[in-house]
Amino acid sequence: EVQLVESGGGIVQPGGSLRLSCAASGFTFSSYWMHWVRQAPGKGLVWVSRIDTDVTQTNYADSVKGRFTISRDNAKNTLYLQMNNLRAEDTAVYYCVRGLWGCDYWGQGILVTVSS
Amino acid sequence: DIQMTQSPSSLSASVGDRVTITCRASQGIRNDLGWYQQKPGKAPKRLIYVASSLQSGVPSRFSGSGSGTEFTLTISTLQPEDFATYYCLQHNSYPWTFGQGTKVEIK
Numbered sequence: 001e002v003q004l005v006e007s008g009g010g011i012v013q014p015g016g017s018l019r020l021s022c023a024a025s026g027f028t029f030s031s032y033w034m035h036w037v038r039q040a041p042g043k044g045l046v047w048v049s050r051i052d053t054d055v056t057q058t059n060y061a062d063s064v065k066g067r068f069t070i071s072r073d074n075a076k077n078t079l080y081l082q083m084n085n086l087r088a089e090d091t092a093v094y095y096c097v098r099g100l101w102g103c104d105y106w107g108q109g110i111l112v113t114v115s116s
Numbered sequence: 117d118i119q120m121t122q123s124p125s126s127l128s129a130s131v132g133d134r135v136t137i138t139c140r141a142s143q144g145i146r147n148d149l150g151w152y153q154q155k156p157g158k159a160p161k162r163l164i165y166v167a168s169s170l171q172s173g174v175p176s177r178f179s180g181s182g183s184g185t186e187f188t189l190t191i192s193t194l195q196p197e198d199f200a201t202y203y204c205l206q207h208n209s210y211p212w213t214f215g216q217g218t219k220v221e222i223k
Contacts, residue, residue: 035212045152045160045203047212059210062117095159101166102150102207106159 002026004096004107011113016086022079022096022107030054030074033099036081038092039109046092049081050099064090086114118142118206122215128223135191137218139204144184148208151180151189154217155200163202164189194220 008020020036036048049070050059058070069082079096091114096107119142129135139149147167152160162171164180167187177192191198199222204215 044217045154045205045214047205047214050210050212061211099207101169102148102162102205102212103152103160104162104165104171106161108159 002098002105004098004105006094006096006107006110009094009110009112011115012086013116014087014114016114017082017084018086018112020081020083020094020096020110020112022081024077024079024096024098027098029072029077034070034072034079035097035099035103036070036079037095037097037103037106038090039095040089040092043092048094051079083112086112088114090114117211118145118209118213120204120206120213120215122204122218124218125216126219126221128221129194130223131194131196133194133223135194135198135220137189137202137204139182139187139189139215141185141187141206141208145206145208147183148206149180149182149187150205150207151178152203152205153198153200154203160203191220 003025005023035050051070067085071080093109095109097103098105121140149167151164154160163174163178168180179190181188201217201219203217
């Protein structure tokens, strides 16, 4: 069974940093592109970032470019999202998503709140 | 960036109704489109991939069609568990973009 479990969320002040992790199991993690998608409270889904299988290519939404960094450790079956210089508008549930013909499997999500 | 215009933003329907939701892309995306269902407090679940392929385990009352710029999700006979919010997602080019969502409510 495919499982994606996010961790590392919480409350952080504006300008602060946070690193999200996503532990993957039930599939060959190193064979799949992985993504982060977020959803602000009461709002729609927004794609954030993607990383390919061997960490040679990454893509970001304009809203996070230069502040967020996606990475992965295939030996640990773990996806990361380093978030720096956080803003109030980054407050959202962040989902770790496996990428196959789009987004197929989703984690349960982790809440990040940026507030003073 | 490719804009995905989803309509309607909400609809009221009864159990047993046929429901159609549309997504229009601002430029051609071939069939690089998926449909997702999200219930309150839960992660989205994929229903349809590459525009018309049914995700394993998803009931056959869900179907997708379209190619290029116009796409449709159809629920042939609405069931009580189908009341949720539905999103389309284009994965043709980065940044990937979602439609704004369609909330299907009970009439």
